[in-house]
Amino acid sequence: MKRGLLWKLYAIVGVGTVVLLYLLSFLSAYTQERMSYLSEAHQQQLDAYAQQAQRLYLADDSDGLAQWLTHIQQTENTWAAVVKSDLDALAGGELNDYFYQYYGIGRGIQWKLHPWMDQPMMEIDFIDPNVHFLIALPERMRPGIFEYLELTHWAMKIILPLVLLLAIALLLYRHISAPLRQLNDATRAFSHGRFEVRVRKLMGNRSDEFTELAMTFDKMAERISELITSQRQLIADLSHELRTPLARLDIALEKLKIGEAVDHDNAVARVERESVEIRKLVEDTLTLAWLENERPALQEEDLDLVDLIDVVIDDARFEFPDRTIETQLPDRAPLPKSNHRALGQALENIVRNGMRYTPAGATLEVSLSVNSNSYQIDIKDQGPGVLEEHLEKIFQPFYRVDNARSGDDSGFGLGLALAKRQVLAIGGEIQANNRLPKGLMMTISLPRPANQ
Ligand SMILES: Nc1ncnc2c1ncn2[C@@H]1O[C@H](COP(=O)(O)OP(=O)(O)OP(=O)(O)O)[C@@H](O)[C@H]1O
Ligand SMILES: [Mg+2]
Structure with missing residues (x-):
């Protein structure tokens, strides 16, 4: 940590003391001299x-x-x-x-x-x-020396030092209290809901412990305001998304109440489906909120990436029997300090997206390459891809590009948002790119210790 403040305080006190001593000796010599002669x-x-x-x-x-x-x-x-x-x-x-x-x-x-x-x-x-x-x-x-000598001595020894020390104290106080006041005002404004307030720029060219504190405050303010905005957005989106399944649930319940025998089984199945969907929506949103709020580091268990990918692919093959999955995997890919559940869910979401957008009969390719200090998992589909301007946005919660999927098959737009935060929580990165001639390639990079 820089010691800017220490040197500034030292400069003020040091220069102040030297000036004080010099003035004292100069003034006392000068006045004594002036008072010692006949006018x-x-x-x-x-x-x-x-x-x-x-x-x-x-x-x-x-x-x-x-x-x-x-x-x-x-x-x-x-x-x-x-x-x-x-x-x-x-x-x-x-x-x-x-x-x-x-x-x-x-x-x-x-x-x-x-x-x-x-x-x-x-x-x-x-x-x-x-x-x-x-x-x-x-x-x-x-001359004055006879009457005023005593008085001048007192003035020099007590009054002048006190006045000069007061000036030094005021200087110190101004230097310290100004940034403190700015921080105090900003904290108060922030606590009253003005989340855009920042302090560093108010301190101008200053550079010391106070500016470091101001930068920490600004970072905190940035993070908290981001969090609050995203949480508000999440709640607004969740309540909006809940409306459709709840409306469908109401209709199904209405049908059950009327008791039409023909529709009974359909209605029960609908109630079950909607309740599953609502639970998934709520659980996914809560998980997302948790990942955003806490930014947990989920690096806690060792796993083998090849095993994990195999399980995800098996499930996908079972779910989409009319699409093919081609894999290029090494025998093993040990990954220490990771998280089975988080990475598994992220892969599942991405592979499922790929399978959904890949037309029946076409192929999804999954490959794992081992680099010197990272693993790279590529998932390439043969779907329509995503317009360039949406490539970043598909990772935002509840963001869906208006395309082929519709009706019951349309998701909530939470899968990739969750996947991104889950991969981040284990220290990795995720990216989407379009392929030529068509299709989307999702790339997950995970840090890998060099000696593994
Ligand atoms: N492989 C893909 N090909 C084309 N578009 C994709 C692909 N994967 C995702 N998208 C686009 O990104 C959007 C967001 O994907 P995401 O997985 O987050 O949500 P979802 O699949 O719509 O819903 P959920 O995953 O919550 O069920 C999708 O709605 C879709 O428009
Ligand atoms: Mg999805």
Whole structure:
């Protein structure tokens, strides 16, 4: 069995999980990064404060500078100062640009802030790198990292995975529920008598366990609808066929009631004949219905085909003494795992048909040839044959070609239908072909084990 569904589910879950993990790590890094810097506007604001302080400092306006610093401290509710640092290396290397870029009294306004810093000290250097504007970061300028870090962690760890998993689950659900719904609808429609309903074509290009199930459903639907149609037809045909013998039975009984002595014996004989016919009709139809319904495998006993054909031919010779039967049979033809009764009846029906259509004095030929893996029985008569367009149909129940036979001799059209299903039940095949110049040849092929 293909494992299409397994791979599809694996693809959805696998790709979904990888995307989830990637998104999680990307988003958490990204948001943390975004939340760790002062916003552009706040950077400009702090820079503007520093510029103003520098202007006052360069103008030597220490009162103005002090006032202005007090003003900022009040408005921003923080601490601010201009400090001088005299950083001279006493020994070792000079303090170079690298030092001034990465180290300072406070943090540069473009530097990254960390959640463990409570109120970071921000530093903006004046033109003279030893003079610095320092300001404790005003509360209103704190970046998101201080307030939202916790919340983002929860969002990343719980909400985002839940949302993504929901998306994966929905995808899986859609993938599985769509064919299930189609199957469910079809089963319901079928159970309401819409036997023409099929599912496979509704599933389009899909190919997995569900399409296999759909094909099995379609096969089942096909078989059951065929069965129901044929059974309905069989019942309709049977009741139709029963009418004639029942009508004749009624007439005979009527005659018996009236009690006309002359007709008495005739009427009794008629009643007997009709009851035999009705029984045969009912039994044949039931056997046919059984063979169609159950499609039994009747391969249960070993037999010798030559013996079986001999018995059938003996009976036929007795029944039709004015026709000749010519045979071409080997000494023996062992046939394992077959069915005496089914094959016997099928042969009997075919030989009897042949004898009926063969004119008096003419010959019916029966031959059995042994092939490497099959037996072939040919029954050739000298009757009128069957028009090509009827050759297939004569195997349908109650199908009769309108020809020579008439009156009491006309059968019900069940013989070949039964024969075909009986031969099928033992694994064989049956075919009808016309002969030249005239006559019909029935061919039965039966599988034969190579070593027999
Ligand atoms: N050997 C044959 N030659 C010509 N027509 C045949 C021959 N065998 C069968 N048929 C045609 O096929 C029809 C079906 O045959 P089938 O044996 O099923 O029914 P039947 O012989 O009419 O009735 P039943 O067998 O039920 O008594 C026959 O009615 C007949 O028209
Ligand atoms: Mg017949």
